[in-house]
Amino acid sequence: xxxxxxxxxxxxxxxxxxxxxxxxxxxxxxxxxxxxxxxxxxxxxxxxxxxxxxxxxxxxxxxxxxxxxxxxxxxxxxxxxxxxxxxxxxxxxxxxxxxxxxxxxxxxxxxxxxxxxxxxxxxxxxxxxxx
Amino acid sequence: xxxxxxxxxxxxxxxxxxxxxxxxxxxxxxxxxxxxxxxxxxxxxxxxxxxxxxxxxxxxxxxxxxxxxxxxxxxxxxxxxxxxxxxxxxxxxxxxxxxxxxxxxxxxxxxxxxxxxxxxxxxxxxxxxxx
Amino acid sequence: xxxxxxxxxxxxxxxxxxxxxxxxxxxxxxxxxxxxxxxxxxxxxxxxxxxxxxxxxxxxxxxxxxxxxxxxxxxxxxxxxxxxxxxxxxxxxxxxxxxxxxxxxxxxxxxxxxxxxxxxxxxxxxxxxxx
Numbered sequence: 444x445x446x447x448x449x450x451x452x453x454x455x456x457x458x459x460x461x462x463x464x465x466x467x468x469x470x471x472x473x474x475x476x477x478x479x480x481x482x483x484x485x486x487x488x489x490x491x492x493x494x495x496x497x498x499x500x501x502x503x504x505x506x507x508x509x510x511x512x513x514x515x516x517x518x519x520x521x522x523x524x525x526x527x528x529x530x531x532x533x534x535x536x537x538x539x540x541x542x543x544x545x546x547x548x549x550x551x552x553x554x555x556x557x558x559x560x561x562x563x564x565x566x567x568x569x570x571x572x573x574x
Numbered sequence: 575x576x577x578x579x580x581x582x583x584x585x586x587x588x589x590x591x592x593x594x595x596x597x598x599x600x601x602x603x604x605x606x607x608x609x610x611x612x613x614x615x616x617x618x619x620x621x622x623x624x625x626x627x628x629x630x631x632x633x634x635x636x637x638x639x640x641x642x643x644x645x646x647x648x649x650x651x652x653x654x655x656x657x658x659x660x661x662x663x664x665x666x667x668x669x670x671x672x673x674x675x676x677x678x679x680x681x682x683x684x685x686x687x688x689x690x691x692x693x694x695x696x697x698x699x700x701x702x703x704x705x
Numbered sequence: 706x707x708x709x710x711x712x713x714x715x716x717x718x719x720x721x722x723x724x725x726x727x728x729x730x731x732x733x734x735x736x737x738x739x740x741x742x743x744x745x746x747x748x749x750x751x752x753x754x755x756x757x758x759x760x761x762x763x764x765x766x767x768x769x770x771x772x773x774x775x776x777x778x779x780x781x782x783x784x785x786x787x788x789x790x791x792x793x794x795x796x797x798x799x800x801x802x803x804x805x806x807x808x809x810x811x812x813x814x815x816x817x818x819x820x821x822x823x824x825x826x827x828x829x830x831x832x833x834x835x836x
Contacts, residue, residue: 444804477610477703479739479800483811485755491666492658493616498649499658506648506659510641510772517768518760527754527761528768535753535814536800538610538667540701542575547699549614552666568809570802572739572836574703608741608834622797623789624747629780630789637779637790641772669741669798671832673706678830680745683797705834 445471445569451561455508455526457490457500460567461553464539465546467569476573478539478546483568486526486560488533494553507532526559533557541571576602576700582692586639586657588621588631591698592684595670596677598700607704609670609677614699617657617691619664625684638663657690664688672702707733707831713823717770717788719752719762722829723815726801727808729831738835740801740808745830748788748822750795756815769794788821795819803833 445467451458464480467473480489493499507529517524539554540547548554556567576598582589595611598604611620624630638660648655670685671678679685689696707729713720726742729735742751755761769791779786801816802809810816818829 444802444809477701479802481800481802481809483809483814485753485761485811485813490662491616492662496650496652498651499616499655502648502650502655503659503662506642506646506655507663509646511768515768515771517764519758519764520760521758524761524764524768528765531752531754531765531819532663532769532794534665534796534799537665538612538669538800540575540610540612540699547575547612547614549616549697551616552614557662566811568802570739570836572703572834574701608832621793622747623793627781627783629782630747630786633779633781633786634790634793637773637777637786638794640777663794665796668796669743669800671706671741671743671830678706678743678745680747680828682747683745688793703834705832 447567449556449565449567451558451563454561455504456558456561457555459553460556464554473541473571474544475542476571478541479570481536481568483566486523486530487565488530488557489537490533490555490557491552493551495551523560529559578698580687580696580698582689582694582696585692586635587689587692588686590684591687595685604672604702605675606673607702609672610667610701612667612699614697617654617661618696619661619688620668621664621686621688622683624682626682654691660690709829711818711827711829713820713825716823717766718820718823719817721815722818726816735803735833736806737804738833740803741798741832743798743830745828748785748792749827750792750819751799752795752817752819753814755813757813785822791821
C-alpha cells in the first residue's frame, strides 16, 4: 500500500491528485491491473471529474454546499455534520484501471481528493492488484 | 480490458447494460473474481438499481434532476454543470462479483450506464481480476 | 464469497457491520489484498462513515430523508421510490484494503449497511482478492 499525504486549502476543497497517483504507479512499477483509491477519513471522499475547466469543480462545491447546507439542525456537536453527509454521498473508494503501466482515464478525467471539512492534511491510500 | 460502446437516447438516460456485461464475461471466459465497471466520462456514471419496473429509473431521473437542477447560476460555460455534479454523486466505478462464470447480482438488480448529458455514444470499461 | 445476513430495525437504518466483516477476514485467513463489499439489494447500500458519535448516523439519515423525500409524486407503485434513489446515490459497492490480515480503515471509520426500506433481513456479499 502507498500512502499519499495531501494538504487541502479551504473548508470544501477538491484537490487534483492524478499526478501524484500516476507517479506512484510509475515508481512502484505497477503494470496491469486495478488500483483502489481509498480515503481513510469520514469527512472527505474521492471523486473523478473534469480536470480542464476549474469552474466544474467550483460548481460541484457550490451546488453540494447548497443541497447539503452547513447548518440544518444537525445534532453532531463538532459542527461538521454536513461534511460527513457529503462524504457518504461521494464515497470512500474508487477503482481505477491500470494498463501498460499507466492509469486508464477518460480524456477529461482527473482524480480528486474531496475535502469537506478542511483545510487539513489528508491521506489517500493506494492499493494495486495485478491481473 | 473490454470496452463497450453504448448509445444513449435522451439528455438524462439510464441505459441497462447488464446483458452486454454478461456477454463479455462469457466471451472472455472470466470465471471467478471481481469485475471493475468504469465510466471514462465526466458527465456519466455507473449505477446499480432495479431492473423490473421502469418507473424506478424514471423516478431516479426525475428526482435527481430536481435535487440538482439543470440551471442554478453555474459558472461552467458548456451548460452541463448539473451533469458533472450528478456524475460525482453517482460515481465512476462499481465492483461486481463474478463466480462460476456469472455476474453475482441481487434478484432485482441491473447495471446501468447513467448518462446525464446525452444523447451521446458512451464507453464503459470492464476489467476482470481473478481470485 | 462470504455472505453476511444483517437484520435492520427501522425504515431507514445504518447498521454497523465492521465487526462482522473483520470476523470474516480472520476466519477466512485473508491476509493481503482488497475486499469488495457488495450489497445485492436495490433499496440498500454500503457506506463508510464515523463510528464514534451516533449523531453522525442520525444526521446522515435525517438529511438524506429531507433531500430525497419519501413522497414526491413518484410513479413507482411500491411506495419505496425514495429508497431506490438513495441506494443509487450511496452506491452498491465499496472496496476496502486488507493488510497483515486486517481491514485498513481510518481511525474513526466504520462500515455500514444502509437500509433505506427496512426493517428487513439484508445480505452483504464479501469477495476477497489477494495481491
